[in-house]
Amino acid sequence: MIELKSAQEIDRMAITGQFVGELLAELSGVAAVGVNLMDIEHHARRRIAERGAESCYWDYAPSFGRGPFRNVLCLSVNDAVLHGLPHDYVLRDGDLLSIDMAVGIDGWVADSAVSVIAGTPDPADLRLIEATEVALAAAIAAAQPGGRLGDVCAAIGDVAGSYGYGVNGEFGGHGIGRTMHEDPHVANTGRAGRGMRLDPGLTIAIEPWFCHSTNKIRYDEDGWTIRSADGSRTAHSEHTVAITPSGPRVLTGRPTP
Numbered sequence: 001m002i003e004l005k006s007a008q009e010i011d012r013m014a015i016t017g018q019f020v021g022e023l024l025a026e027l028s029g030v031a032a033v034g035v036n037l038m039d040i041e042h043h044a045r046r047r048i049a050e051r052g053a054e055s056c057y058w059d060y061a062p063s064f065g066r067g068p069f070r071n072v073l074c075l076s077v078n079d080a081v082l083h084g085l086p087h088d089y090v091l092r093d094g095d096l097l098s099i100d101m102a103v104g105i106d107g108w109v110a111d112s113a114v115s116v117i118a119g120t121p122d123p124a125d126l127r128l129i130e131a132t133e134v135a136l137a138a139a140i141a142a143a144q145p146g147g148r149l150g151d152v153c154a155a156i157g158d159v160a161g162s163y164g165y166g167v168n169g170e171f172g173g174h175g176i177g178r179t180m181h182e183d184p185h186v187a188n189t190g191r192a193g194r195g196m197r198l199d200p201g202l203t204i205a206i207e208p209w210f211c212h213s214t215n216k217i218r219y220d221e222d223g224w225t226i227r228s229a230d231g232s233r234t235a236h237s238e239h240t241v242a243i244t245p246s247g248p249r250v251l252t253g254r255p256t257p
């Protein structure tokens with residue numbers, strides 16, 4: 001079931017989204033060479049507690065993970081792309097880190113992700129991150145009232161194709177609002193003009209993620225961390241977006257450094 005949100009409810013989600021955007025920007029600055037992933041996780045836990053927010057990840061127990069998730073961040077390094085488990089690992093020069101976070105404040109949820117490089121970037125990694133950001137921007141631009149969900153999905157797939165990256169069909173974006181995952185599924189590829197109509201009040205998380213040289217994935221033993229099947233590098237970008245009568249509204253915008 002899809003619940004359209006009122007303008008007031010979208011404003012409430014925007015309060016959560018602002019916190020998520022600000023914290024992700026802060027964590028991006030923390031993620032430097034020599035920093036342990038657990039320090040980034042604990043930094044986020046402190047901030048979330050101070051704000052009185054509630055992590056949507058803590059105790060999250062979908063069918064694929066082994067046991068409930070006991071972290072507030074997904075931290076995915078290099079070939080890991082989604083659901084990376086924060087663990088005892090010190091970032092090295094050139095590591096590509098994706099930080100993904102969803103929290104609720106007063107019952108309204110926002111979800112966002114960003115990919116960054118620790119230390120010296122490899123140009124190929126910068127291009128991969130850029131592709132996810134360009135795809136996200138194109139998908140947001142396509143999220144117009146009266147349009148179709150397929151417009152959003154196709155925008156992502158088109159950008160991936162223009163960069164020469166494949167798209168995996170197993171994981172994509174989702175409706176969001178009172179909980180982290182609501183209907184509809186927002187695939188990272190599709191056909192423009194198809195699918196459900198984008199009515200004002202629809203709130204979705206749009207999250208393109210690409211692997212450098214494959215569209216296949218594999219899972220770690222823990223059932224959580226998802227990696228590129230061929231070990232190539234990966235990137236992920238995500239925003240929570242509301243369809244409004246005047247166009248798409250990004251709810252998780254980040255302050256520019």
Ligand code: MG
Pocket residue numbers: 100101102111112113207238
């Ligand atoms: Mg996310």
Ligand code: MG
Pocket residue numbers: 111112173174205207238
């Ligand atoms: Mg998401």
